[in-house]
Amino acid sequence: MPAVIETQKLTKVYESSFRSQDVRALQDLDLTIDSGEIFGYLGPNGSGKTTTIKLLLGLIFPTSGTMRILGSDDIGAAAVKRRIGYLPEGAYYPDFLRGEEVLRFYGHLYGLGGSDLTRRIDKTIETVGMTGARKRMIRGYSKGMRQRIGLAQALLSDPDLLILDEPTTGLDPIARKEIRDILSNLRDQGKTLLISSHELLEVELISNRVGILYNGVLQTIGTVDELLTQRDVLIHITDPTGGLIAKLNTAGLHVEDATATKMVVRVPENLSVYDALEICRAEKATIQSIAPRRETLEELFVRVVGAAENKTLA
Amino acid sequence: MSEVASFVRGTWTIAVYTWREGMRKKILMAILIFSVLVIAGSNFMTSFLTQVTPVGEIDMQAKQMKDLCVTAISIFGVLITIFISASVVPSEVENKVIYTVLSKPVRRFQYLLGKFAGVQLIVILNLILMTALFFVALYLKERIMPTLLLWSTLLTYFEFLIVSAFTFALSCAATSAVLPTIAGLFIYITGNLTEYLKDVFAKSGQTELWIDKMIGYISLGLYQILPNLQNFSLKNQILYLASNDPPRDILLPNLIAYGLLYAVAGYVMAYWIFRRKEM
Ligand SMILES: Nc1ncnc2c1ncn2[C@@H]1O[C@H](COP(=O)(O)OP(=O)(O)OP(=O)(O)O)[C@@H](O)[C@H]1O
Numbered sequence: 001m002p003a004v005i006e007t008q009k010l011t012k013v014y015e016s017s018f019r020s021q022d023v024r025a026l027q028d029l030d031l032t033i034d035s036g037e038i039f040g041y042l043g044p045n046g047s048g049k050t051t052t053i054k055l056l057l058g059l060i061f062p063t064s065g066t067m068r069i070l071g072s073d074d075i076g077a078a079a080v081k082r083r084i085g086y087l088p089e090g091a092y093y094p095d096f097l098r099g100e101e102v103l104r105f106y107g108h109l110y111g112l113g114g115s116d117l118t119r120r121i122d123k124t125i126e127t128v129g130m131t132g133a134r135k136r137m138i139r140g141y142s143k144g145m146r147q148r149i150g151l152a153q154a155l156l157s158d159p160d161l162l163i164l165d166e167p168t169t170g171l172d173p174i175a176r177k178e179i180r181d182i183l184s185n186l187r188d189q190g191k192t193l194l195i196s197s198h199e200l201l202e203v204e205l206i207s208n209r210v211g212i213l214y215n216g217v218l219q220t221i222g223t224v225d226e227l228l229t230q231r232d233v234l235i236h237i238t239d240p241t242g243g244l245i246a247k248l249n250t251a252g253l254h255v256e257d258a259t260a261t262k263m264v265v266r267v268p269e270n271l272s273v274y275d276a277l278e279i280c281r282a283e284k285a286t287i288q289s290i291a292p293r294r295e296t297l298e299e300l301f302v303r304v305v306g307a308a309e310n311k312t313l314a
Numbered sequence: 315m316s317e318v319a320s321f322v323r324g325t326w327t328i329a330v331y332t333w334r335e336g337m338r339k340k341i342l343m344a345i346l347i348f349s350v351l352v353i354a355g356s357n358f359m360t361s362f363l364t365q366v367t368p369v370g371e372i373d374m375q376a377k378q379m380k381d382l383c384v385t386a387i388s389i390f391g392v393l394i395t396i397f398i399s400a401s402v403v404p405s406e407v408e409n410k411v412i413y414t415v416l417s418k419p420v421r422r423f424q425y426l427l428g429k430f431a432g433v434q435l436i437v438i439l440n441l442i443l444m445t446a447l448f449f450v451a452l453y454l455k456e457r458i459m460p461t462l463l464l465w466s467t468l469l470t471y472f473e474f475l476i477v478s479a480f481t482f483a484l485s486c487a488a489t490s491a492v493l494p495t496i497a498g499l500f501i502y503i504t505g506n507l508t509e510y511l512k513d514v515f516a517k518s519g520q521t522e523l524w525i526d527k528m529i530g531y532i533s534l535g536l537y538q539i540l541p542n543l544q545n546f547s548l549k550n551q552i553l554y555l556a557s558n559d560p561p562r563d564i565l566l567p568n569l570i571a572y573g574l575l576y577a578v579a580g581y582v583m584a585y586w587i588f589r590r591k592e593m
């Protein structure tokens with residue numbers, strides 16, 4: 001199956017009047033996203049996520065490098081854009097229109113019309129949970145409502161590829177959950193999704209591949225299972241004795257959440273769990289549970305970005 | 315749906331939306347209301363002005379009224395034209411609505427055409443409104459159908475079209491509406507003074523000073539590049555001919571072709587700038 005998104009050495013430099021102030025926002029990005037993938041595009045503020053997305057949509061133009069979307073290298077082609085839904089970052093919609101009128105406007109731009117369009121509008125408004133506010137002016141919408149309308153316009157044409165720039169920013173926890181459900185639903189329908197986000201927990205829940213960008217350079221990329229391999233083992237203990245912590249520490253083990261009655265011992269991958277258990281037994285602590293613990297996406301993110309930061313400073 | 319039909323439909327959607335949004339701009343409404351007041355009140359104003367003049371000066375009164383109305387239509391009309399042409403694209407870039415619009419199956423060329431058509435809808439509508447008022451006011455005064463006004467409005471529209479196209483083009487390069495508005499006013503004013511530029515060239519070169527010659531050549535250059543907007547004015551005919559006369563001494567098709575040519579040049583320039591614009 002051909003890649004849905006494919007970039008080669010994609011580079012973007014924002015030029016300013018002084019060369020020294022040029023911003024190298026994206027550097028030699030090689031990114032391939034296959035059909036049916038949910039790709040989580042991560043990176044700290046200003047790392048180049050939005051820049052990549054705008055390049056893919058033809059809103060800005062690459063300084064060098066190539067890209068293909070849905071098998072075409074004509075980024076502006078109507079036939080390609082017909083199959084893409086895009087939710088911009090912090091976007092704004094014609095605010096003199098009502099929610100449903102905005103969708104009608106975008107629908108017309110997709111070449112949709114008549115009862116087909118009406119049906120789609122009803123459906124997407126239902127999906128994003130805006131039925132109650134569909135007849136209200138966008139001007140009076142809250143941030144979350146705007147975000148939902150934005151999602152609705154991206155979903156309207158039932159696109160094969162969805163590009164979502166921070167889809168859950170500004171949403172309350174329940175709305176986040178709803179959006180997450182919508183996205184997993186799309187995943188089950190076999191759509192391809194590119195989601196830029198700072199919500200690492202969410203990305204971990206729905207993506208199957210992630211890439212982490214720092215300073216315009218892709219630092220790491222892979223499936224969630226591949227990347228989050230580092231497994232520590234956590235040993236939950238009750239009734240620890242006084243000398244236990246000191247002994248564990250000398251053995252190079254971390255103790256977390258220690259109280260008078262219980263604590264958690266973290267055994268890093270490179271140390272033996274048996275040794276740790278041996279120490280605990282010698283100190284007559286009660287072992288409650290032993291469980292492997294996978295690194296979270298957040299930890300990976302902090303680690304990768306931290307390493308990249310050190311490299312640039314060095 | 316065929317390619318052409320979908321192209322036309324997409325363009326029309328953008329045009330109508332531009333028009334609906336433009337008509338909401340407060341400054342545009344203010345100009346429009348003001349011009350309506352001036353035209354509707356012109357009858358009253360001129361009779362007030364001429365109270366001091368001797369009786370039997372009906373003719374004089376009508377002339378003053380026409381003068382006021384023609385001037386009002388061109389000034390307010392051109393202000394609306396410039397303001398709206400200068401702002402539709404920058405305001406949409408600024409509020410980022412353009413991101414979602416351009417990510418739909420819409421070519422940049424088509425987007426721009428839709429925007430430009432929307433601007434023309436606004437300009438035409440305002441012009442029709444102002445002319446209709448003037449038409450009625452003049453009819454009430456003279457009791458003859460002032461058909462000459464319609465010709466004048468037609469030509470005025472083509473004048474506005476030229477100003478609009480160039481202002482629009484410059485607005486595609488700008489980040490706000492301020493500079494293109496100023497440039498639009500400059501185009502309108504110098505476009506009305508091109509005869510004067512020719513004079514400057516004719517009179518230059520009398521001294522041997524290089525600066526004198528340079529000014530002469532700049533004037534000549536401007537004269538040759540700038541459209542002569544005076545060609546589109548029927549003001550004198552409106553003032554001195556009977557209101558129901560046909561227009562005299564003008565080649566209407568040629569003028570329209572002249573206007574269209576400049577407008578197309580302006581639009582091509584707009585597209586050339588917009589084609590690679592970064593959002
Ligand atoms: N139009 C522009 N002109 C100049 N520099 C720009 C422009 N847009 C973005 N940049 C710069 O490019 C870099 C990448 O910005 P980008 O918006 O892609 O980051 P991002 O990863 O989306 O960040 P965030 O998480 O804050 O949205 C930043 O240094 C930013 O300042």
Ligand SMILES: [Mg+2]
Binds near residue numbers: 089
């Ligand atoms: Mg961003």
